Amino acid sequence: MLGIVYAGQGSQRVGMGLDFYEKYDEFKETIDNATDAVKSVTDMDVADLSFNGPMEQLSDTKYTQPAMVAFAIGVTKLLHKKGIKADYTCGLSLGEYSALYEAGVLEEDTILQLIAKRGKYMAEAAEGLHVKMAAVLGMDRETVLECCDKANSELAGEKIVQPANYNCPGQIVISGDAVAVDKASAYLKEAGAKRILPLKVSGPFHTKLMKPAGDKLAEEFEKVDFKQPKSKVVFNCLGKEKKDEDSVAKLLEKQVQSSVYLEDSIKYMADAGVDTIIEIGPGKAISKFISKTVDNVKVYSIDSVEDFENTLEELA
Incomplete structure (x- = not known):
């Protein structure tokens, strides 16, 4: 079984996705669409900031989050086009939103608008705090x-x-x-x-200090149609799948202000029979976490076109 996991904030880098943007039309369209999707929330040009920086601005949470999720959506589309879809999916913090896209719970424009607001609200919650x-x-x-x-x-x-x-x-x-x-x-x-x-x-992410962001997100989630997942989603604040009575909106509201159980999530997927995991996102941080958490799971990390094409060849 295949698991797909998505990187979180901290792994962003200037130039991320440029090679995909230049080679794959689907990826280029995703990045260009992202700028339009988030313009009501932020004035960022997703392509320009992702490819050219500066790093200081790209590392500002209100800009990092849309850039990272746009990258993740673009790569996910390319995998889906090749018939590669997850049995189980999860993400680290903001990566959970990309996992919900992979599973078909949230549509592209909706997720980009939500993640732009999430970054904005988290930045606002951190203002004035040391x-x-x-x-x-x-x-x-x-x-x-x-x-x-x-x-x-x-x-x-x-x-x-x-x-x-x-x-x-x-x-x-x-x-x-x-x-x-x-x-x-x-x-x-x-x-x-x-x-x-x-x-x-x-910011003081995943603490009670983020409650103002959680409250504002809760209002946004009331307007969102969360669809039934096509893949099994392992949630950050649970370290496992949700129960039928659990609300995705409530879990996302809780996620921003409580601990992320990535180790538990990886163990849960492995115990469920996942034997191959693809990490999507700049850097290979989660791949390292996986190797330290479970044995006998093959891990691929997609950061570049070369990684993507090598992964396709290996999986074939």
């Missing part, structure tokens, strides 16, 4: 939670830190107010964390 995110290496979940709780208790709830991403065994990202992240990091070092790496981010 925040940090940091990757904690070599530490178990329980200890990370204990150190975050200890920091939160010491700060009496005025500043917060939370686990934001469970990426793979031994790598957990914490997020929140800078002073709280620093306190938790100090406790984690005392507890034996191998390394704590600050991440270049523009």
Whole structure:
């Protein structure tokens, strides 16, 4: 069985998708359409910013998100044209929206407009805050939670830190107010964390500080027709498929302000019988997480035309 996973924010790079844009008409049309689709929300030119930068602007969440999702949709279309569709799909944070496109839950223009608003609302929620995110290496979940709780208790709830991403065994990202992240990091070092790496981010993603963004997204979701999935979707905030009574809109609202269980999602797909996974997006970060999480799963990463064509050849 085939799984398709989508990269999240942080893996963007200037030049991403240019080779696809120059070679495949379907990809070019997707990127050009993306600029029109998001123009009511943001003034970005998706092609120009993706291909030419500057990197500082491309890394601003309100611009990163539409650029990354447009790339993902374009590559997904090319895979679908070749008859390659997922049995299971998921994504890291904003990558979950691309997974919903792959599964047919959201249509192209709808998803691009939603992701542009998501980026805008997340940027607005972070305005005026002094925040940090940091990757904690070599530490178990329980200890990370204990150190975050200890920091939160010491700060009496005025500043917060939370686990934001469970990426793979031994790598957990914490997020929140800078002073709280620093306190938790100090406790984690005392507890034996191998390394704590600050991440270049523009907001306290996947924490309670993103609730204003979640509230605004909830209003937008009321206007959206979420279709029945054609692939099995593994959701970030569950680490598994949703139950029939679960609402996609509610899960997406929750996702922006709670932990992302990528490690659990990968294990869930492997336990379900997925033996091949394609990662779509710049960089190979998720492929590394997969290799550290499960054995006996073949992983392909599509970042470039060369990757795409090699993957087609291998799968054939």
